[in-house]
Amino acid sequence: MGAMVLDRTDRVRGEQVREQWEATYRERWREGLTRLQGIPGVVLGFHSVIDGLKRVKKADVERALERVPVYGVAREAAEGDGATPAGSPEEIRSPRDFLLCLLDSMQKGKAMQRMIRDAGTFRWLMEEFGYDFPRLGGTSGNMSSALAPIGVGILVYANPLTTDLAELFVPAENLRVLVEENGAYALKTPRAAASRTGVEAIHWIFEYPEGLTVRVGEKSFATPRANRFIASWNPVNNQLRIDPAFRRGLLARADEFSHFIVSGFHILSETYPDGTTYKECLIPVAEYLAKLRRANPEMLVHYEFASIGSARIRRGIVDWILPRVDSLGLNEVELITVARDAGEPALAERLEKSESIVDVLEATYLVASRSGLRRIQLHNLGYYLCLTSPGYAEGSGADTGMDAALSALLAAATLAAYRTAQGAVSGDFAELGSGLAQPLSSRGLAALRELDEYVGAQGELEKTGVFRYREYDLAFIPTKVVAEPVLTVGLGDLISATAFLATK
Numbered sequence: 001m002g003a004m005v006l007d008r009t010d011r012v013r014g015e016q017v018r019e020q021w022e023a024t025y026r027e028r029w030r031e032g033l034t035r036l037q038g039i040p041g042v043v044l045g046f047h048s049v050i051d052g053l054k055r056v057k058k059a060d061v062e063r064a065l066e067r068v069p070v071y072g073v074a075r076e077a078a079e080g081d082g083a084t085p086a087g088s089p090e091e092i093r094s095p096r097d098f099l100l101c102l103l104d105s106m107q108k109g110k111a112m113q114r115m116i117r118d119a120g121t122f123r124w125l126m127e128e129f130g131y132d133f134p135r136l137g138g139t140s141g142n143m144s145s146a147l148a149p150i151g152v153g154i155l156v157y158a159n160p161l162t163t164d165l166a167e168l169f170v171p172a173e174n175l176r177v178l179v180e181e182n183g184a185y186a187l188k189t190p191r192a193a194a195s196r197t198g199v200e201a202i203h204w205i206f207e208y209p210e211g212l213t214v215r216v217g218e219k220s221f222a223t224p225r226a227n228r229f230i231a232s233w234n235p236v237n238n239q240l241r242i243d244p245a246f247r248r249g250l251l252a253r254a255d256e257f258s259h260f261i262v263s264g265f266h267i268l269s270e271t272y273p274d275g276t277t278y279k280e281c282l283i284p285v286a287e288y289l290a291k292l293r294r295a296n297p298e299m300l301v302h303y304e305f306a307s308i309g310s311a312r313i314r315r316g317i318v319d320w321i322l323p324r325v326d327s328l329g330l331n332e333v334e335l336i337t338v339a340r341d342a343g344e345p346a347l348a349e350r351l352e353k354s355e356s357i358v359d360v361l362e363a364t365y366l367v368a369s370r371s372g373l374r375r376i377q378l379h380n381l382g383y384y385l386c387l388t389s390p391g392y393a394e395g396s397g398a399d400t401g402m403d404a405a406l407s408a409l410l411a412a413a414t415l416a417a418y419r420t421a422q423g424a425v426s427g428d429f430a431e432l433g434s435g436l437a438q439p440l441s442s443r444g445l446a447a448l449r450e451l452d453e454y455v456g457a458q459g460e461l462e463k464t465g466v467f468r469y470r471e472y473d474l475a476f477i478p479t480k481v482v483a484e485p486v487l488t489v490g491l492g493d494l495i496s497a498t499a500f501l502a503t504k
């Protein structure tokens with residue numbers, strides 16, 4: 001009897017908290033977006049690329065297997081034992097390598113990503129497979145699509161810029177690239193700046209459904225689940241050598257930009273055929289960031305983590321890039337790898353197993369405090385958590401900095417819900433507000449309650465979403481989750497960029 005009463009009290013209380021958060025969203029989601037519209041300008045570097053989506057069909061694969069004289073491929077792939085596949089090269093240097101990787105991914109139903117290192121193979125793939133339709137991708141490209149409709153001044157890095165890439169950007173006067181003309185640096189829309197055609201870099205997304213049967217040599221297999229294999233061709237950027245005109249031009253015009261969002265290091269390799277390593281790629285970018293900060297000490301810099309397979313490259317980012325940025329954004333999977341890299345295997349393991357919010361907070365805190373970050377934001381399905389150093393977010397009027405950090409998260413969650421449900425961002429606030437109709441995540445609400453107890457907030461965190469945690473201000477929101485998503489690609493980029501820019 002007693003337990004039942006408690007259950008009921010709990011339920012009522014839970015409903016009250018949910019209703020209160022719905023009200024908080026309704027009242028405050030615009031605050032962050034209005035602040036975002038007011039920023040002088042943001043630079044988005046260094047990864048914009050054509051995403052070529054290709055739905056893999058049985059006939060495509062079987063035809064390719066017939067045409068490429070690779071009886072060996074068929075045999076090796078069919079005999080792969082799963083754990084150590086007979087053929088899954090680390091990089092793609094031939095059509096044969098490509099087929100081995102694609103078949104390996106399909107046989108296991110496992111997401112995989114590989115770089116294409118050979119121009120002949122790129123051309124062969126274009127002819128043999130092509131793609132069904134292109135969309136703008138890359139972390140910077142994704143962010144530009146989310147931010148341009150809202151009216152923020154954007155300088156995006158898009159190199160090599162052909163009309164094929166330029167036409168995928170949102171056509172907006174506030175979204176521009178930097179070009180050098182007669183010794184001066186001008187900002188132009190990607191369409192106005194692109195002078196040649198063609199596909200010079202592409203991120204191929206080969207999607208396959210569950211149960212796709214493919215005949216390989218004498219055998220056949222069926223894909224155990226739907227997944228994708230990504231093959232990237234990006235010879236100009238795979239060592240992240242920043243285009244010299246961009247490098248000089250941004251230094252010359254640095255005072256026009258208040259924010260910089262850096263990302264794209266996931267396309268680096270540990271070693272290159274010319275004998276260089278990721279270090280020769282990362283260090284010059286880190287030095288450039290330092291120079292830029294000297295040119296404009298007011299500029300706030302955010303680094304967006306992406307899924308990076310190499311522990312060495314991740315370590316390099318922690319050592320060289322993080323000391324040069326103010327803010328970091330990441331998801332729960334990236335948090336696990338960073339915690340492990342930081343020498344916290346037990347914490348990483350706990351996170352992997354239970355994803356308890358207490359461990360998420362501790363790992364986020366650990367990354368922030370060890371790297372000396374002023375802001376860190378973690379997004380997960382159902383909630384966002386953010387730690388900011390007191391004073392980082394300014395707030396305005398009666399708002400404290402903590403409030404600004406919170407309303408920035410609310411703005412990001414509303415925009416994310418809208419984009420997930422509609423497939424694209426709108427510049428019309430009345431339209432965007434429809435994101436509020438999406439339901440609040442029960443998982444997020446449960447995590448909030450657990451967190452409140454853990455930090456000893458006695459209900460204050462659960463009610464307001466903000467609380468002091470050690471030397472940081474903690475902001476936490478349960479998010480809206482869309483039951484039938486139209487588009488989730490690049491959502492993490494949208495969330496992190498919006499919340500970072502809307503904070504200050």
Ligand code: 8BR
Nearest residue numbers: 331379380381420480481482485488491492
């Ligand atoms: P990454 O791109 O870093 O993986 O982040 C994706 C984020 O998108 C998740 O953390 C989650 O917050 C958000 N998201 C996803 Br995935 N599906 C969503 C949905 N159906 N509704 C709202 N947000 C979603």
